[in-house]
Amino acid sequence: MIRELGEAKKNLQRNGFLDVDIDVNLDLFAEIERLKKEKNAIVLAHYYQEPDIQDVADYIGDSLGLSQQAAKTDADIIVFAGVHFMAETAKILSPQKKVLLPDLKAGCSLADSAPPELFKKFREKYPDHIVISYINCSAGIKALSDIICTSSNAQKIIESVPADQPIIFAPDRNLGSYLAKKTGRDMVLWNGVCMVHEIFSLEKITRLKVRHPKAKVIAHPECEAAVLEIADFIGSTTGLLKFTQRDDAREYIVVTETGILHQMEKANPQKTFIPAPPNNACACNDCPHMKLNTLEKLYLCMEYEEPEITMEEELRLAAKKPIDRMLEISAQYGL
Numbered sequence: 090m091i092r093e094l095g096e097a098k099k100n101l102q103r104n105g106f107l108d109v110d111i112d113v114n115l116d117l118f119a120e121i122e123r124l125k126k127e128k129n130a131i132v133l134a135h136y137y138q139e140p141d142i143q144d145v146a147d148y149i150g151d152s153l154g155l156s157q158q159a160a161k162t163d164a165d166i167i168v169f170a171g172v173h174f175m176a177e178t179a180k181i182l183s184p185q186k187k188v189l190l191p192d193l194k195a196g197c198s199l200a201d202s203a204p205p206e207l208f209k210k211f212r213e214k215y216p217d218h219i220v221i222s223y224i225n226c227s228a229g230i231k232a233l234s235d236i237i238c239t240s241s242n243a244q245k246i247i248e249s250v251p252a253d254q255p256i257i258f259a260p261d262r263n264l265g266s267y268l269a270k271k272t273g274r275d276m277v278l279w280n281g282v283c284m285v286h287e288i289f290s291l292e293k294i295t296r297l298k299v300r301h302p303k304a305k306v307i308a309h310p311e312c313e314a315a316v317l318e319i320a321d322f323i324g325s326t327t328g329l330l331k332f333t334q335r336d337d338a339r340e341y342i343v344v345t346e347t348g349i350l351h352q353m354e355k356a357n358p359q360k361t362f363i364p365a366p367p368n369n370a371c372a373c374n375d376c377p378h379m380k381l382n383t384l385e386k387l388y389l390c391m392e393y394e395e396p397e398i399t400m401e402e403e404l405r406l407a408a409k410k411p412i413d414r415m416l417e418i419s420a421q422y423g424l
């Protein structure tokens with residue numbers, strides 16, 4: 090099936106450094122289905138994954154949905170088609186399961202913007218504050234947090250905290266200032282950003298609006314405030330997808346990573362979705378971390394059960410507490 094793999098090449102693949110040659114006649118979709126059954130494995134995919142990966146996934150969702158699935162699955166292996174912090178969250182919630190990430194280098198600029206040792210010092214400056222952290226952060230940051238949130242439950246989570254309790258919000262300053270406005274809470278913000286969502290050009294979106302006057306602008310709250318100000322709807326990836334299904338416009342300018350367009354087009358074949366342009370000529374509205382995963386790497390990681398996410402038990406337990414708190418609050422609100 091796979092052309093002869095030397096041990097050195099296997100090691101490279103395990104570390105996510107290389108696409109190993111795979112027989113081009115192999116039906117990867119059928120092979121992945123076979124491996125799922127043989128190994129009792131589930132494939133969880135984020136909306137920013139390439140369409141082929143979304144099509145082979147058992148569950149596609151936003152960060153909240155994915156962590157809820159990871160917590161409740163009875164599969165023996167969770168194959169996480171997403172980025173490192175997402176697979177890490179799955180391992181924190183389901184330690185007895187093997188959690189695989191097709192490419193171990195699939196990181197996140199936002200998570201990287203908050204190194205735990207610096208954040209620990211920052212937190213010490215505000216001893217009376219509690220820490221609410223966006224799930225896009227490392228296990229080290231989660232362990233220093235009181236509650237985790239995602240873009241779909243952040244408002245409810247902040248509102249569940251007593252009004253006189255001061256809050257630090259980390260690591261996304263754009264999401265943090267959007268939530269501060271929405272909730273009226275004066276939060277201390279960590280200065281992190283997502284490299285994909287900060288690159289959208291207000292000028293180019295405005296020009297697109299002139300050419301498509303009936304198109305609605307829908308945006309993810311990780312975008313900068315100036316972009317959010319012109320949006321007709323703001324929400325998590327699942328929130329944006331659901332909005333396109335209930336709303337009656339025919340055209341949308343989508344201000345988030347382009348992967349979401351696949352599900353929007355599938356759910357609304359009669360509508361047009363225009364990806365919002367970045368402020369230069371690159372394909373920067375594709376997340377370079379998310380897009381490191383490919384169907385080939387997904388297949389190889391299931392075949393070899395590598396690369397695997399592992400974690401110290403002490404760190405896992407400390408990081409689990411604020412995630413459990415998030416899942417409890419979300420359940421209370423039926424999210």
Ligand code: 13P
Nearest residue numbers: 151152153239240325326
């Ligand atoms: P959600 O899918 O939770 O909206 O998060 C978007 C994102 O940037 C994930 O990396």
Ligand code: SF4
Nearest residue numbers: 197198199283285376
């Ligand atoms: Fe991180 Fe942004 Fe990529 Fe999401 S889109 S994984 S927040 S860099």
